[in-house]
Amino acid sequence: MTEQTFNYFDLPIGESPEPTPVSEQRRELARELLAISEQLVRLDADESALADYTAQARALREQLESHGHRSMRDILGRLITGQGSRQDALDMAEFEILSGPASPLSPPMTLWLDGDTVRGSATFGRVFMGPPGKVHGGVLALALDMLMAKTQDFVTGLGMTGTLNIRYLAPTPLNTEIRFEARLNRLEGRKLFVEAKVFAGDTQTVEATGIWVSARGDYRLRDRFAHLAPADQPA
Numbered sequence: 001m002t003e004q005t006f007n008y009f010d011l012p013i014g015e016s017p018e019p020t021p022v023s024e025q026r027r028e029l030a031r032e033l034l035a036i037s038e039q040l041v042r043l044d045a046d047e048s049a050l051a052d053y054t055a056q057a058r059a060l061r062e063q064l065e066s067h068g069h070r071s072m073r074d075i076l077g078r079l080i081t082g083q084g085s086r087q088d089a090l091d092m093a094e095f096e097i098l099s100g101p102a103s104p105l106s107p108p109m110t111l112w113l114d115g116d117t118v119r120g121s122a123t124f125g126r127v128f129m130g131p132p133g134k135v136h137g138g139v140l141a142l143a144l145d146m147l148m149a150k151t152q153d154f155v156t157g158l159g160m161t162g163t164l165n166i167r168y169l170a171p172t173p174l175n176t177e178i179r180f181e182a183r184l185n186r187l188e189g190r191k192l193f194v195e196a197k198v199f200a201g202d203t204q205t206v207e208a209t210g211i212w213v214s215a216r217g218d219y220r221l222r223d224r225f226a227h228l229a230p231a232d233q234p235a
């Protein structure tokens, strides 16, 4: 059977292909490392125990360093020509900060399309704390950036965050499932206007608007999302 190949511009934002055995293991490792980070916050251990843990962590880091890293340049080179392997596509997605399941800096936050809405979900532990017991506002800004960027799945074109406006309405609790939703507001040439909300239970805690700017060429709605164009704006 021929191996499936992947194109960079067709990869859904913030979602990974089916994991390879290597990726399954990377994810498990990342979950352990995040769990360790959670344990370290205000860990009530004595100096000698901490010195012992430091030596163990240093030994693990040295072992990890002996492997090197798959080349981003080579991976991108293959993906941009549509010749990326599943592992290449996984390497692009699964280390994304906050959403990548193989990143120890991710709760992880999951992102998916639900009709015309981008949805997200995450439970933030104590490493993500800002005010006591609450999620850091900067972490929510990052989460919104990841979420709102995924509205680019509705269009052709890919760009960077140009502007992000955030209004914090109420504190967002730690250790609680937090729900996110984003919608495309409108397209204007190279600009994509996006709005988003964050909820803890029934309480909306954050609202945001943002503008994404396409790296090259105007954004255009993909055929299956043509209905998102306002009546006075062609797809």
Ligand SMILES: CCCCCCCCCCCCCCCC(=O)SCCNC(=O)CCNC(=O)[C@H](O)C(C)(C)COP(=O)(O)OP(=O)(O)OC[C@H]1O[C@@H](n2cnc3c(N)ncnc32)[C@H](O)[C@@H]1OP(=O)(O)O
Pocket: 076, 080, 145, 149, 158, 159, 160, 161, 162, 163, 189, 190, 191, 211, 213, 215
């Ligand atoms: C190898 C293959 C690569 C393929 C392609 C990759 C693409 C990318 C991948 C993304 C990978 C993940 C990304 C993670 C999310 C980040 O973390 S993104 C990082 C945070 N954002 C940044 O660093 C962006 C920094 N800013 C910039 O690089 C440049 O200012 C920008 C945004 C690219 C725009 O520069 P520019 O291309 O020179 O655009 P410019 O001609 O000035 O303006 C074009 C239009 O956009 C408007 N505009 C410009 N800047 C802004 C702004 N900041 N806000 C609002 N509107 C703006 C202008 O007013 C103008 O509007 P019109 O006059 O046409 O109505």
